[in-house]
Amino acid sequence: MPLVRNGKIAGDEFVHVADDAEIPGDGAILISSARFLADAETLSRRAGKTGVIWPNNRDVDDLVPYLDRLAAVALVFPIFRDGRAYSQARLLRERHSYKGELRATGQVLRDQFVFMLRAGFDTFEVRKESDAEAFAQTAKRYSVFYQPTGDGRLTALHRRMQQRHSESAGQ
Amino acid sequence: MYAYDELDRTIINERVSEFRDQVKRRLSGELTEDEFKMLRLQNGVYLQLHAYMFRVAIPYGTLSSKQLRRLAHVARRYDRGYGHFTTRQNIQFNWIKLAELPDALSDLADVGIHAMQTSGNNTRNVTSDQWAGVAPDEIEDPRIWSELIRQYTTLHPEFSFLPRKFKFAITASAHDRAAIKVHDIGLRLHKNAEGETGFEVLVGGGLGRTPFIAKTIKPFVPGRDLLSYIEAILRVYNQYGRRDNIYKARIKILVHELGIEKFAQEVEDEWLQMRDSALTLDDEVVEDIRSRFSYPVYEKLPHMPEELKKAAHDPYFEAWRKNSVAPHKVTGYAIVTLSLKPVGGPPGDATADQMDAIADLADKYSFGEIRVGHEQNLALPHVARRDLPALWRELDKIGVATPNVNLVSDIIACPGLDYCSLANARSIPIAQELTRRFANHDTANLIGRLHVNISGCINACGHHHVGHIGILGVEKNGEEFYQITIGGRADENAVVGTLIGPAVPYGEVADVVEDIVEAYLALRARPDELFIDTVKRLGVEPFRERVYATR
Amino acid sequence: MTSPLEQKKIRITGPSMVTANRTWDGVVIYRTPDHGWSVNLSDAAIVRTSDEARALLAESVADDVGAVGAYIAPVEIKDGGKIRPGNLREHIRSEGVTIDLPVPA
Numbered sequence: 001m002p003l004v005r006n007g008k009i010a011g012d013e014f015v016h017v018a019d020d021a022e023i024p025g026d027g028a029i030l031i032s033s034a035r036f037l038a039d040a041e042t043l044s045r046r047a048g049k050t051g052v053i054w055p056n057n058r059d060v061d062d063l064v065p066y067l068d069r070l071a072a073v074a075l076v077f078p079i080f081r082d083g084r085a086y087s088q089a090r091l092l093r094e095r096h097s098y099k100g101e102l103r104a105t106g107q108v109l110r111d112q113f114v115f116m117l118r119a120g121f122d123t124f125e126v127r128k129e130s131d132a133e134a135f136a137q138t139a140k141r142y143s144v145f146y147q148p149t150g151d152g153r154l155t156a157l158h159r160r161m162q163q164r165h166s167e168s169a170g171q
Numbered sequence: 172m173y174a175y176d177e178l179d180r181t182i183i184n185e186r187v188s189e190f191r192d193q194v195k196r197r198l199s200g201e202l203t204e205d206e207f208k209m210l211r212l213q214n215g216v217y218l219q220l221h222a223y224m225f226r227v228a229i230p231y232g233t234l235s236s237k238q239l240r241r242l243a244h245v246a247r248r249y250d251r252g253y254g255h256f257t258t259r260q261n262i263q264f265n266w267i268k269l270a271e272l273p274d275a276l277s278d279l280a281d282v283g284i285h286a287m288q289t290s291g292n293n294t295r296n297v298t299s300d301q302w303a304g305v306a307p308d309e310i311e312d313p314r315i316w317s318e319l320i321r322q323y324t325t326l327h328p329e330f331s332f333l334p335r336k337f338k339f340a341i342t343a344s345a346h347d348r349a350a351i352k353v354h355d356i357g358l359r360l361h362k363n364a365e366g367e368t369g370f371e372v373l374v375g376g377g378l379g380r381t382p383f384i385a386k387t388i389k390p391f392v393p394g395r396d397l398l399s400y401i402e403a404i405l406r407v408y409n410q411y412g413r414r415d416n417i418y419k420a421r422i423k424i425l426v427h428e429l430g431i432e433k434f435a436q437e438v439e440d441e442w443l444q445m446r447d448s449a450l451t452l453d454d455e456v457v458e459d460i461r462s463r464f465s466y467p468v469y470e471k472l473p474h475m476p477e478e479l480k481k482a483a484h485d486p487y488f489e490a491w492r493k494n495s496v497a498p499h500k501v502t503g504y505a506i507v508t509l510s511l512k513p514v515g516g517p518p519g520d521a522t523a524d525q526m527d528a529i530a531d532l533a534d535k536y537s538f539g540e541i542r543v544g545h546e547q548n549l550a551l552p553h554v555a556r557r558d559l560p561a562l563w564r565e566l567d568k569i570g571v572a573t574p575n576v577n578l579v580s581d582i583i584a585c586p587g588l589d590y591c592s593l594a595n596a597r598s599i600p601i602a603q604e605l606t607r608r609f610a611n612h613d614t615a616n617l618i619g620r621l622h623v624n625i626s627g628c629i630n631a632c633g634h635h636h637v638g639h640i641g642i643l644g645v646e647k648n649g650e651e652f653y654q655i656t657i658g659g660r661a662d663e664n665a666v667v668g669t670l671i672g673p674a675v676p677y678g679e680v681a682d683v684v685e686d687i688v689e690a691y692l693a694l695r696a697r698p699d700e701l702f703i704d705t706v707k708r709l710g711v712e713p714f715r716e717r718v719y720a721t722r
Numbered sequence: 723m724t725s726p727l728e729q730k731k732i733r734i735t736g737p738s739m740v741t742a743n744r745t746w747d748g749v750v751i752y753r754t755p756d757h758g759w760s761v762n763l764s765d766a767a768i769v770r771t772s773d774e775a776r777a778l779l780a781e782s783v784a785d786d787v788g789a790v791g792a793y794i795a796p797v798e799i800k801d802g803g804k805i806r807p808g809n810l811r812e813h814i815r816s817e818g819v820t821i822d823l824p825v826p827a
Contacts, residue, residue, distance in 0.1 A: 081209055081292065083332025087409045090329055095444065111193065111210055118328035130201065141189055144181045146322040148449035149329070155449070156178040156322065157456050164459065198746055200787040218790055220815050222748035252825035268747035520824045588811060589819040592791075599821050649809055 002132035004124040005101075007139065009132050014051055014072060024048065030074055033058060036066075044069040053105065056084035060091050067098045072123070077106035086119045093120030094150035113138045118149045172235055172540060173318050174463050175283040182325070183280045186287055190214050191273035198270065213293060213331070215261075215286030216272060219592050225250075225267040226289040227279060231299035231317040231341075232260040232543040236530035239541050241282045243526035249275045254526070256511060256519040258545045258583060258634055259338065260298045261289055265590055287325055292333045292420075294324035294405075298340045300348045301544035304466065305552045307500045310360050311368060313343040315461045316397065319452065323398050330405045334412035335420035337405070338377075345663070350545055352376045352385045352665035353637055355422045356404065358397075369393040374404060374434070375426030378631035382667045383423040386431045388438065394457065396442075399450040403442035407434070467538035467553050472503025476557035490612055491563055494574035505556050507537075509549040509571040510581065514610045517599045518584045519547030521571075528569045536562050545661075546622075547583055548576065578615040579623060579688065580606040583634055587627030587644060588651075594627035596644025596651035596677070601625055604681045609688075618688055621702045622660075637661035639703045640684060641668045651677040657687065657714055658706040671715045675722070683718050690717040734775045736808070737799050739766035740782045741815065742792035750815045751789060753782045759789060763805050763816050768797065 003012045014028045019035050028049035036043055036052045043050055044066045051072025054063060063073065073092060075085035085104070092098040103123040104116050110131035116124065117139060126132040148155050154162070175183075190210075197207040215226040227242070234242075242262055246254045249271050250264040257263055267275065276286060289296055297317045304312040320339055324330070330337075340349040343360035351357030357373035369391045376385025392400045404422075411429075413419045426434045482488045497506040509529065511519050521529075529549065533541045536558050537551035544550060549571070554562060566572035575581045582605060585591065587598030602625055609615050624638025628645075635641035641656035652674035659668025675683050688702075694713055695705045706714070740753040744761075751759040752766035760766070769775045775794050782792040796808025807813040814820060 080206070081332050082414060083292075083330070084410055084414075086329040086332070087406050109206060111189075115326075115328040115331055142182070142185050142326070144178045144185070146182070146325050147327055147329075156182075157459070158449075159178060160176070160459055161455060198787075203786050204745075204790050218743055218748060220811070221750060221818070222743070251823065251827065253823070270746045517821060517824065522824050589814060589821055597820065599819075603821065651810065 072101035074103040080107040089119040212291035215289035228296040232301040234541040236533040236539040239530040243523040246523040301542040309343040313341040347663040350661040375423040377423040382636040482560035491574040510573040579621040584625040585632035595646040598625040598627040742789035
């Protein structure tokens with residue numbers, strides 16, 4: 001499955017470690033939330049990078065105490081029609097100021113890229129090769145946005161205000 | 172009218188090009204139907220019995236003559252020469268080819284019309300009072316706020332994949348013409364004791380399989396906090412709304428299962444963390460949107476011009492005027508409803524020729540503006556009273572002056588099994604038969620206000636639960652049967668109707684409705700006691716007896 | 723009638739066919755014996771056992787590019803072998819709406 005990070009197809013430094021597999025001392029790993037929470041203090045202080053796969057039906061508040069020690073949070077779209085992880089992503093980024101990698105996993109398709117970027121995702125486990133290749137182009141599909149999110153883009157409402165102010169300043 | 176600026180135009184054009192690419196990928200096989208379905212739904216494209224159906228948004232029911240002409244063009248060029256106005260201020264075309272849809276969308280985008288989110292599990296077209304801006308009793312024009320919500324909900328990055336569809340309606344009048352109590356979020360614009368404008372927010376209304384009347388979640392949300400409060404509701408719903416069962420996924424079920432107090436608390440907790448965010452609507456921002464709504468420059472005209480006095484001698488004109496003309500906030504003007512319910516016709520349909528003619532009449536008599544109401548009729552919102560006789564003659568020529576607005580033959584009906592892949596039974600032929608039974612205007616007038624609503628299945632697109640008489644098509648052993656409810660209403664006193672007894676077969680529906688109406692005429696306390704009030708006073712029993720005594 | 727789109731268990735009780743809508747324009751189509759599609763019900767492949775129905779549906783669904791929403795529907799076989807729709811829904815899909823269209827074709 002191709003990985004897109006910061007807009008480009010990239011290699012994945014993280015290894016998915018199954019719940020019954022041994023956790024390596026170093027190296028970047030992604031583990032389940034259950035496994036992480038069972039021993040969060042130790043795991044969040046291990047030498048290698050640690051990332052957690054967080055299910056979309058569990059409150060992200062439970063993860064908040066560890067956020068500054070996590071290298072990655074992977075949120076899940078079990079099917080693309082299930083949009084719970086968009087809310088989780090915005091909460092992590094905007095309310096809890098999470099700065100690490102925020103990864104979209106599951107049924108990640110081209111036509112969700114813009115929404116995901118706006119919600120704060122920066123890394124994507126993309127289902128189809130062709131979608132991954134089209135990432136850069138798709139991300140540019142929209143140039144105007146009506147809603148403010150943590151991605152910092154100006155909304156149409158605010159652009160209109162700026163335009164107004166610059167017009168009146170020019171008079 | 173709201174005038175799109177460059178930013179609005181850019182978004183809908185970018186949306187059209189995205190959809191063009193999606194259709195191309197679907198037709199080449201790059202996208203499966205499973206992947207494509209939600210994408211097409213988000214652009215208003217259903218698959219019905221005979222073809223694709225294309226649902227176009229008419230936000231808050233306001234259209235310019237130019238836009239209406241473009242809808243006529245789409246009907247002619249890409250469809251079969253007509254369109255169907257729905258109960259949620261949309262228009263549907265029934266015979267669209269998928270391969271041509273991007274072109275149709277592009278033609279509509281040229282005049283600032285889109286089909287974004289007219290279907291799918293996202294926030295749908297924001298509906299409002301079709302008399303907004305002209306109703307004498309309103310606090311202020313609710314379309315300003317409707318437009319703010321329209322923009323806020325369009326392509327929302329967090330809420331485009333909700334558990335289920337989500338509908339907003341707004342009213343600013345004491346009399347609710349927007350059916351806000353049967354919406355996921357209903358907003359009633361009012362002023363608090365300090366004279367500040369804000370909203371009573373209602374939540375969890377809806378029809379369908381499990382009807383609920385919306386409950387008040389917050390009596391007053393200031394206008395500046397409207398979007399953050401909505402975002403809090405949507406966020407709670409997005410995270411906690413059920414996704415395991417499509418029939419339990421609407422917000423009404425979440426509100427019901429949690430209870431309104433608990434749900435309100437969840438929303439409040441969320442809202443308090445974000446109310447002072449970039450979503451706050453400064454006066455300046457609201458004013459900017461307001462400034463892009465244009466209003467006619469009205470003349471100073473008499474309330475009772477000579478033309479009207481003269482025309483009053485024509486009983487046909489008078490019948491129409493009394494039925495279809497409503498008071499306007501400006502003296503000398505009137506709001507004129509155009510009935511799309513001719514005797515024997517399918518409710519809510521208009522041909523391309525009619526649309527063009529109405530657009531011309533709007534230019535001539537209504538400052539180029541047309542409204543669409545949830546009752547599936549159109550309105551010309553700014554007609555000088557002196558022009559009423561001339562306008563009436565023109566409307567009559569094109570078949571939209573049937574004087575039956577709000578009467579028994581002004582039937583709301585979904586497309587039913589003639590078109591819809593979800594339907595169990597037909598709706599349109601039932602409606603047509605009823606309009607023939609009640610074609611006599613004097614009889615209909617004697618009966619008075621009576622709303623008949625017909626749905627061809629439990630999804631309730633014809634809002635049968637809130638019809639004074641509601642008719643629901645069901646299927647029994649391969650035959651069409653219809654359940655009859657009475658006593659429902661969709662206004663400020665909204666209530667779900669009560670079933671009167673066992674379902675009746677297709678051929679008996681019109682007889683049953685006649686029986687109900689005859690029972691009412693015999694039972695009403697006074698000639699001006701409306702059907703709905705008689706049912707409220709007496710309950711369903713006397714009606715049940717009358718209908719089933721001989722069946 | 724239960725929407726055929728929710729068809730889960732496949733058990734037929736009489737002669738049946740597979741119908742769908744054509745992807746590019748949405749027109750009603752019927753699966754034919756030569757593994758293609760036709761707009762005429764008279765060309766439809768007729769199945770009489772549940773196993774046959776399952777097989778015909780499987781090959782129809784496999785054509786995801788050409789057709790949308792394939793499902794099994796009943797037919798009546800008249801004297802002389804003429805195929806007729808087996809219920810009202812299929813009658814309407816095959817013959818058109820039961821009302822006059824606002825604009826005659």
